[in-house]
Amino acid sequence: MRDQMDLKHVQPGPHGRSREENLLDDPLQALKEDPGTLPDEAHEQRIAWWREAxxxxxxxxxxxxxxxxxxxGEEIQASYSEHIMLRARIPVQEYEEMAERFNPTAFDAGHWVRTAKRAGLKYIIFTAKHHDGFAMYDSKVSDYSIVKHTPFGRDPLRELEEACRVEGxxxxxxxxxxxDWHDPDSQGxxxxxxDNIGAYDEVGSWIQDxxxxxxxxxxxxxxxxxxxRELLTEYGKVGLMWFDCGGKLTREQGELFFNTVHAxxxxxxxxxxxxxxxLGDYANTSDNQLETWTIRQDWENIITLNDSWGYKKSDSSWKRPVSIIRQMIDVVSKNGNLVINVGPTATGEWDPVSEEILLEVGEWLNINGDSIYGAGASPTAKPSWxxxxxxxQTLYLHLFDVPADRQVVVPGLLSRVKRVYPLAGGADLAFKRLGNEDLIVLLDDRxxxxxGKPVVLAVEYAGPVTGNPVRLLHSGDGEAETYELxxxxxEINGSTLRYDTGKKNRDNLLDWIHEQDYAFWRIRTSGPCSFVASLDYGCGDEGGGSIRxxxxxxxxxxxxxxxxxxxxFQPFELxxxxxxxxxxxxxxxxxxRITGTYLMQPRKLLLKPLHAAI
Structure with a gap:
């Protein structure tokens, strides 16, 4: 995973973003421009289990x-503990001496895998070697490994492979x-x-050296x-190889790894x-990207349970189970996968809070998993609730917020409905049509x-589900919420205007420096209506101008x-x-008009029905 460097090593950009964040942790810009080639039959065969998982x-x-x-004795100011060698500039010899004390005698591969299974997780991605260059398996290529360099002397990857096989x-x-920060010829x-390539050097800065x-x-x-090669020949069937920092390679070098795996x-x-x-069978978002969009047909979002990926004793910024469940639903609703990280301690145990969060997510999945596993994007519009x-032929409604009038408007639904029922059990719910394109489900008084965990309703159809994906703004008698766009x-148009990383507090547009650039939303209304519009944006001293x-x-x-x-960010009424x-x-x-070096950084448009605003 990637992290930001200490600010003293960084030159911030004009809008407050550090140079290396833009370089190492913003892989999606190219994805929006190039959705990739059409999948072939071999790709469709190997991706099938992943789409189900x-x-x-x-x-x-x-x-x-x-x-x-x-x-x-000092905390290193870095979000990610696995970057401590880079961030504290620890000499190789000192890091080697520290690694010699690594003896995780409480490690239990079976317990790890069984816990993942109870949490409803279908695949595990284990760090065989991170940027520190230390092999967490019995490597024959290098003695710098947990087997040969530590008193532990066991191969955790081998034990995990066996436990995964037993548990399915x-x-x-x-x-x-x-x-590889240990190797004298690598980067970082x-x-x-x-004389090495620097950790944040672009390929263009060294390729001619x-x-x-x-x-x-x-x-x-x-x-x-x-x-x-040894990972793919010594550890049985491997479901996926997860590489990192590939943007620091040339395309030819990346293709060499890609082709080696498939060979x-x-x-x-x-x-x-x-x-x-x-390149790749599926695409990745940035690390810990909370706001996501559909990258291409197959894509994956990765998040931590707190802030760090590796174990960090001072990191208590735990995400709530309900937040993880909501992100899981959001990702699957856009046809993506979600991977949740845990960072075991030096003894080989999981932090109890990590385990508790994951098992609570698993309890929700025990009841509602049918709406996640093998599910994907809906042809209907994104709802407000x-x-x-x-x-x-089943559409699953995940209710994050229940409308005050307990009438759930399902927007852009064109197919004929057979029945609606709570996935957790209970009697069928009544429903009625709202015009030709929308459905209203009537919640009872249960x-x-x-x-705060989402309630899931299943909507069954007599045939294929068809819909209109354009966002509905409905201002009926019972609707008093503010729509957030x-x-x-x-959709954005222009030469520089782009999406930010989507991470925490980075869910905005960036680099609005040309007056001809613009953004737009496609929306639909169910009848005559009026909304009080406000725009939520941020603007520093260097920004300024006017908007329309x-x-x-x-x-x-x-x-x-x-x-x-x-x-x-602040909202301003328009x-x-x-x-x-x-x-x-x-x-x-x-x-x-733009009067500063940039206009502003918009985050969301807020539309409040006029009758509710009075």
């Missing part, structure tokens, strides 16, 4: 669990192929090896590729970070869970107001939008 477990474990985020869990292997370690290029190629063929195990999947999309997933749901929000020929103009920073009749519209957000 939908949920996986990441395990980040290595000698970095010993310092657990601290070095020489697919084994995946993480391998850092581009980055410039404190021991000053014969010494750096030659030594890096030597590392790839001497250590990286041979270790990949050894044709059914083994390879993620896009082997280089970057369109939650998300929809589809499997076969009490709903107070823990995220910029990640918008336009729909049905009625523009709303507003000056951009400073918010104290590009990532200090005026009233009126839609004269039922139909489809485009909501367009334009730059009327």
């Amino acid at each position: 939908r949920l996986g477990l990441f395990i980040h474990w290595g000698p970095y669990a010993l310092p657990a985020g601290e070095w020489n 869990i697919v084994l995946g292997i993480y391998y850092s192929h581009a980055m 370690n410039t404190w021991d090896y000053p 014969e010494s750096k290029r030659t030594r890096f190629e030597h590392y790839l063929h001497r250590k990286s590729l041979p270790q990949v 050894l195990q044709q059914q083994c999947l390879v993620n896009s970070r082997v280089w970057k999309s369109p 939650g998300r929809c997933t589809l499997k076969g 009490r709903l869970p107070a823990d 995220s910029v990640f749901d918008s 929000l336009e729909a049905s020929g009625h523009p709303l103009l507003s000056d951009v107001h400073p918010t104290g920073g590009a990532y200090e 005026g009233v939008l009126y839609f004269p009749e039922a139909g489809e519209y485009r909501l367009e957000l334009h730059a009327e």
Whole structure:
């Protein structure tokens, strides 16, 4: 995984983003431009189990669990503990001496795999070698391993492979192929090896340097590729190889790894970070990306239970089970997979909080798993109350928020409904049509869970499910909520305007520096209606100008107001939008003029029905 460097080593960008965040942790821009090639038959065969599984477990474990985020008695200011060697600039010899004390005698592969199974997770991705270069398996290529370098002397990957086979869990292997801070010819370690390629150097900065290029190629063929080969020949059937930092390779180097994997195990999947999309059997989001969009047909979102991937003793920023469940649903509703990470301790145990969170997620899946496993995107529109997933001829309604009038409007549903019922059990629910394109499900007076976990309703159909994907703004008598139109749901046009990373507090548009650039949403109304429109955005001292929000020929103009920073978001009311009749519209957000180095960074458009705003 990737992290931000200490600020003293970083030159921030004009909008507050650090240089290396843009370089190493923003792989999606190319994906939006190049959706990849059409899948072939071999790809369809090897991806089938993955589409059914939908949920996986990441395990980040290595000698970095010993310092657990601290070095020489001080906490290292880095989100990710597995980056401690880089962030604290620990010499190879000192890191080796620390790793010699790694003795996780409480490690129990069977318990790990059984816990993952109870949590409803269908595949496991284990870190065979992270950027520190330490092999967490019995490598014949290098003695720098848990088997030969520590008193533990056992092969945890071998034991996990056996436990996964017993429990019916697919084994995946993480391998850092581009980055190795222990190796004198690889990338990243410039404190021991000053002539190395730097951790944040772009390919273009070294590809013409014969010494750096030659030594890096030597590392790839001497250590990286041979270790990949032994992982794929010594550990049985491997479901997927998960590579990292592939953007630091040339395309030819990435293709070499991709082809090597398929030559050894044709059914083994390879993620896009082997280089970057369109290479790979499926695409990856950024690390811990909370706001996601559909990248291509097969894609994967990866999150931690707190902030760090490896175990960090001071990291108590735990995500709530309900938040993880909601993200899981959101990802599957966009045809993606979700992988949840745990970072075991130096003793080989999981933090009790990690286990508790995962098992609570598993309890929800025991009841509602039919709406996740093998499910995918729905042809209907994104609803205001939650998300929809589809499997076969059943549409699953995931209620994040229950409407006050207990009438659930299912937008853009064209197919004939047979029945609607709670997935957790209970009597069928009544429903009725709202025009030709929408459905209303009438919730009865049964009490709903107070823990905030989504309620799931199953809607069965007589035939294939068809729908209209355009977002519905419905202002019926019982609807008083404010509609939120995220910029990640918008389409953007322009030479520089783009989506931010989607991470926490990074769910905005970025680089609005040209007046001709714009964003728009496609929306639909069920009848004449009016909304009070507000725009939530951030604007620092260098931003400024004016904006125009336009729909049905009625523009709303507003000056951009400073918010104290590009990532200090505030909502500002723009005026009233009126839609004269039922139909489809485009909501367009334009730059009327730009007076600063950028306009502002919009996050979401808020539309409150006028009758509710009075």
